[in-house]
Amino acid sequence: MRIAVTGANGDYGKLLLPRLEADPAVESILVLDTKEPEGTRKVEFHRVDLTRYDAESELTDALTERPVDALFHLAFLFGPILNGPLAHELEVIGTMNVLTAAGRAKLPRLVVPSLTATYGARGNNPALLRENSPLFGCPHSRFVNDKVEVEGQVRAFRERHPDTHTLVLRFAPLLGRSLDNPATRLLTQAVVPTLLGFDPLWQAVHEDDAGRALHLALRAEVAGEFNIVGRGVLPLSGLIRQAGAQPLPLPGPLFRAALRALGVMGAGTLPVALLDYMHYSWVADGERAESALGFVPLHHVKDAAAALRRSQS
Template sequence: MDATQAGKRGLRVAVTGASGDFGKLLLPRLEADSAVESVLVLDVANPGGTKVEFHRVDLTRHDAEGELTEALTDNPVDALYHLAFPFGPVTNGSVAHELEVAGTINILAAAGRVRVSRLVVPSLTAVYGARGQHPALLREEAPLVGCPLSRFISDKVEVEGQVRAFRERYPATRVLVLRFAPVLGPSVDNPATRMLKRSVVPTLMGFDPLWQAVHEDDAARALHLALTADASGEFNIVGQGVLPLSGLVCQAGARPLPVPGPLFRTALHVLDAVGASGLPIALLDYIHYSLVADGERAETELNFIPIHHARDAAAALRRS
């Protein structure tokens, strides 16, 4: 049964990654939503909550698919949010890859077996890649060229491919993929927030690409809207307006430090060695070229209209 057709009883929602950034944004809204009856958390840690029914599952284990299938069979749900994606500092890339890619395989296999009615998966606008030949606005049908040197981005491109294949195999499931611009706010931890929280942010001399950002409150609202939206497919989730990278840095309370191109990698290595860089070298494309995604589809089909401008999202980091 679809979340829009749950009848007189309340909605039953399952969530993976409840303790991650997106899970922490979504769960309070599900708790406060009178239409939500229960939240089945499929995770390694119990986040707590009056509506939470916790079932311990490690998505990277070989038997995770069976455990997930059993849990979803015993506790049928109207919607499944798969939010178990690492955004914090990664000390072991292989483990992160297993969680993101292998974990998604297990989730999709279980979702297919129990015929989940609605599946919501977050992604990033960064999957489009940053290229000089991109159009001014990137719509959802644009190719996902990603960032070949970044496993962080490449894993998300791979996950989107898995989700697309699932949707083709199970057309009765309403699948929503939310591609978020960098999510900024005091309670999230991702490459963008770690970069902008530094006192000095190295930038590429002669380049000041346009950036988008989405305030964490807007991101939480977009996730919540996906629970009942009469829509499916991919959606760009972006805040109001755009800012040049230097402006975003200043709004966050940091100072941009333009570095000549030939010295940039060396400077990043030096700053990284003393813990002052905050920018993975693999993500250099994103401070070189603009990446602006079109949020019209989310506005018209999800009814998602951002409240906060990109400058507000960056400024929120000053208070964190």
């Protein structure tokens, strides 16, 4: 079984590659990235820059030259996005390139990660969001809205290419010692400002669970979207405490203004958009992943947060 992976050096790639390496059924891993991952045995490295104008043909060549059984499109950004347009280029245009190439190469399987944050945190959300809930995204967040756009592309691709097994894994915030994403950055602060009077429910996925879910997608019989969430929920304040930090409730308007000011000065560590997620719950229902994908989370949200705490010390 040959697997192709984009974004192998990102958080998802780091979680998935070791599992693919360890999977005896996987003969080789075609890494399509700007940089070769370290310490791997099965990897065939093919340098592709998804943001380049010629990325699509590069990809098509790479995929048709030596056909692969599955493509993991993991090239998404989770670090602090300082260059918004570049991020958009990579995520949206890059995905477009990947999807086009995948269509041309008649890929049997395509796996794309997404976020439960794409549902949007809204007061009107049902208690548990199912996969068919509309993706409202987050009005101010490029980070989230790019993912929403990607999802739209993937859905369109799936409709046009019913032969390709397309899976979208919507991850709750990933927590783990090796990860760097808005949630971990938020929770590794000593004091985490929150919104006074609100304590939304948060979910989280332990990194091990996330890697397992990605790996499971390799053999899943079903296609479509799956919410990948950890066991249980925690209120934000509880999550913060579990992660070893202290919540500091601030009145909303003040908090917002402060974050904006910091953002303008370039010192912002928290995206303003995160406020929405501190305001309302966005709890996704992981039932489908469990029944259809066979993904049963081993770690409770608490454990995920606690793992974060251990990694800090």
